[in-house]
Amino acid sequence: xxxxxxxxxxxxxxxxxxxxxxxxxxxxxxxxxxxxxxxxxxxxxxxxxxxxxxxxxxxxxxxxxxxxxxxxxxxxxxxxxxxxxxxxxxxxxxxxxxxxxxxxxxxxxxxxxxxxxxxxxxxxxxxxxxxxxxxxxxxxxxxxxxxxxxxxxxxxxxxxxxxxxxxxxxxxxxxxxxxxxxxxxxxxxxxxxxxxxxxxxxxxxxxxxxxxxxxxxxxxxxxxxxxxxxxxxxxxxxxxxxxxxxxxxxxxxxxxxxxxxxxxxxxxxxxxxxxxxxxxxxxxxxxxxxxxxxx
Amino acid sequence: xxxxxxxxxxxxxxxxxxxxxxxxxxxxxxxxxxxxxxxxxxxxxxxxxxxxxxxxxxxxxxxxxxxxxxxxxxxxxxxxxxxxxxxxxxxxxxxxxxxxxxxxxxxxxxxxxxxxxxxxxxxxxxxxxxxxxxxxxxxxxxxxxxxxxxxxxxxxxxxxxxxxxxxxxxxxxxxx
Numbered sequence: 001x002x003x004x005x006x007x008x009x010x011x012x013x014x015x016x017x018x019x020x021x022x023x024x025x026x027x028x029x030x031x032x033x034x035x036x037x038x039x040x041x042x043x044x045x046x047x048x049x050x051x052x053x054x055x056x057x058x059x060x061x062x063x064x065x066x067x068x069x070x071x072x073x074x075x076x077x078x079x080x081x082x083x084x085x086x087x088x089x090x091x092x093x094x095x096x097x098x099x100x101x102x103x104x105x106x107x108x109x110x111x112x113x114x115x116x117x118x119x120x121x122x123x124x125x126x127x128x129x130x131x132x133x134x135x136x137x138x139x140x141x142x143x144x145x146x147x148x149x150x151x152x153x154x155x156x157x158x159x160x161x162x163x164x165x166x167x168x169x170x171x172x173x174x175x176x177x178x179x180x181x182x183x184x185x186x187x188x189x190x191x192x193x194x195x196x197x198x199x200x201x202x203x204x205x206x207x208x209x210x211x212x213x214x215x216x217x218x219x220x221x222x223x224x225x226x227x228x229x230x231x232x233x234x235x236x237x238x239x240x241x242x243x244x245x246x247x248x249x250x251x252x253x254x255x256x257x258x259x260x261x262x263x264x265x266x267x268x269x270x271x272x273x274x275x276x277x278x279x280x281x282x283x284x285x286x287x288x289x290x291x292x293x294x295x
Numbered sequence: 296x297x298x299x300x301x302x303x304x305x306x307x308x309x310x311x312x313x314x315x316x317x318x319x320x321x322x323x324x325x326x327x328x329x330x331x332x333x334x335x336x337x338x339x340x341x342x343x344x345x346x347x348x349x350x351x352x353x354x355x356x357x358x359x360x361x362x363x364x365x366x367x368x369x370x371x372x373x374x375x376x377x378x379x380x381x382x383x384x385x386x387x388x389x390x391x392x393x394x395x396x397x398x399x400x401x402x403x404x405x406x407x408x409x410x411x412x413x414x415x416x417x418x419x420x421x422x423x424x425x426x427x428x429x430x431x432x433x434x435x436x437x438x439x440x441x442x443x444x445x446x447x448x449x450x451x452x453x454x455x456x457x458x459x460x461x462x463x464x465x466x467x468x469x470x471x
Contacts, residue, residue: 158417191428208323209330212428213421 005262008067012060012258019056023049061258068256069113073270080274081117088113088254091127092151100244102165102237103147106133111151113254119281122288126152126277128253129246149232149249152280153242155289156214162207164214166236168227169202193217197224214238222283230276243287245280313445320433324454327429330422331457332370335379338415342385345408349389349399372455379419386412423457430454 091111205211232249
């Protein structure tokens with residue numbers, strides 16, 4: 001199994017080295033041409049050679065990732081969960097995430113590593129998502145990552161029609177989401193009995209009473225536990241009978257470097273990422289629907 | 296002179312904002328109290344249906360299960376608490392009765408009633424917590440400076456928590 005992955009990796013490394021050596025040779029030949037004009041060299045370096053090398057590297061890395069995930073990670077996930085559906089190349093659609101009104105979608109949206117399955121009779125769906133904001137200030141443009149991490153959905157037992165979001169507070173509360181929800185009907189901010197919870201999270205809802213119906217003291221404890229246990233800013237959304245959990249950990253899960261063989265350290269890291277999904281489901285399982293219905 | 300006028304205008308705007316915030320908080324308290332009414336009415340309806348279904352099983356034991364106070368509009372918090380307590384007692388009696396009648400306990404209808412009661416009580420808890428949360432916010436406005444001054448001008452009084460009222464109520468017995 002690991003030989004197959006290693007073959008893909010070595011092939012990728014070879015392709016990258018060939019592209020790099022080729023680009024350097026062409027660059028060297030261009031520099032050898034007796035001319036005072038170095039523009040062709042710069043043109044090649046800037047617009048030709050370097051991007052080609054980067055594209056080759058990107059493709060080789062992608063093939064290596066897919067081989068690792070298809071050959072190794074698939075069996076790991078199938079051992080941990082049941083009724084598993086995997087799509088490592090794609091994740092949730094932009095529309096699916098937008099309908100949750102949990103994560104604001106800026107200019108660029110990426111999603112991959114879709115996993116759907118059941119764990120402890122709880123059906124779940126999850127995927128990695130990344131949201132980037134292209135900020136233009138004068139002549140300069142730079143890209144800011146606004147969200148990167150796990151997005152997980154589970155069905156809840158309780159029936160509800162409204163929309164409630166629990167957001168972990170940010171530094172100086174600079175993540176005030178009201179403008180993002182401007183198109184939504186009336187939203188109110190509610191406070192619960194626990195001062196500790198209120199200090200850590202902001203609760204916005206379209207129906208105050210429903211927010212209290214969903215956020216029982218027991219469930220609040222579980223949400224707090226998720227925040228404590230897992231690194232990153234947590235967002236919880238109660239939308240259309242589902243609980244959406246987004247953890248902005250700034251991490252891309254299940255990644256490998258092309259120049260690194262599959263090793264025990266990486267496997268342990270990826271196992272920990274799977275354990276995160278399991279841990280979250282275990283914490284909220286009591287409130288989840290445990291029928292045979294898939295999401 | 297201009298600055299004084301601007302200053303007075305700003306103070307007036309601020310006072311109006313504070314006044315409106317108190318009115319809004321009071322409105323939220325009333326609104327959430329109606330949530331308790333709705334949850335209690337639903338609970339009343341389920342319990343009376345449950346009572347009717349039980350009668351068929353326990354004809355020889357009792358003639359009628361006594362009705363609890365029906366929830367009406369504009370009931371005071373004290374009255375709501377009393378009605379809630381009557382319902383608690385009725386529920387306990389009905390469940391105790393079901394324990395003595397296995398047929399009744401095993402019936403689908405009784406199970407459905409029990410599930411409905413549990414869901415209804417979850418809603419009642421939510422309504423109670425929401426109401427108390429709004430009361431806390433409202434009472435804070437009445438106590439904290441500077442809204443406390445406006446509130447005293449408006450002659451506003453502290454709102455009562457639903458639980459506090461429950462502790463003061465007198466019991467009304469429910470006979471089976």
